[in-house]
Amino acid sequence: MASNPERRAALVDAGVEVLAREGARGLTFRAVDAEAGVPVGTASNYFAGRDDLLRQIDARVHARLAPDPRVLGELMRAPKDRTLVTALMHDLMARAVRDRTGWLALLELRLEATRRPELRDSYTKSVREQLLYGMEFHREAGLPGGDETVVVLYLAMLGLILEQVTLPGVLDGVLSGTEVPDGLVERIVAAVVPAR
Structure with missing residues (x-):
């Protein structure tokens, strides 16, 4: 797993945007990459899987709110x-x-x-x-x-x-x-x- 904390935070925030706009079915690593403006495949280097991304989105949203x-x-x-x-x-x-x-x-x-x-x-x-x-x-x-x-x-x-x-x-x-x-x-x- 990649360990750049700023990039991870940007990907999680991009995940929040995708989840809010597209719903859970639209939350893919490719969509997160596109929202964050990073190369395809970046999100998959930062999260063990979709559930990991969802859990990190949960923590991030609570912090944002x-x-x-x-x-x-x-x-x-x-x-x-x-x-x-x-x-x-x-x-x-x-x-x-x-x-x-x-x-x-x-x-x-x-x-x-x-x-x-x-x-x-x-x-x-x-x-x-x-x-x-x-x-x-x-x-x-x-x-x-x-x-x-x-x-x-x-x-x-x-x-x-x-x-x-x-x-x-x-x-x-x-x-x-x-x-x-x-x-x-x-x-x-x-x-x-x-x-x-």
Whole structure:
């Protein structure tokens, strides 16, 4: 296996683009090579196989979609209340919209995991780790609500993100007086997170 870390990262990012645009069936080494603008055969020198590439895409997408430490640090200076949770969810939504390709790749990974048990275990583990991290973060930060609050918030925000990155017009005008997605983020947090 080739070991140039910059080239590997560029190939994984190219894989994210291909996966988001073409779906799992379109994710071939040849397509990744073309997207990365490298000679045919390059990706096959960097990944043991397609499953290896998919696992590395999974790790890369989670890193791409993670909060910016500076933004998070600034947000966490606020009082630990529902308003802060709302700000954190607005940041999550902004990151999802900003890296739509990353979220689409995550959705494609979910779909591929339903068809391939060998990937299902790996992907389930990575998504569960993210959820458990969110629960731990919430507890350690002293934010209102407990683990159940985080799980319900996770599910509600996942649904909103799914709509916004796949069919953003679905929710327009459905709830009068509610701006999409910002007003819905406010409603979700108000419904799920206790005032204290």
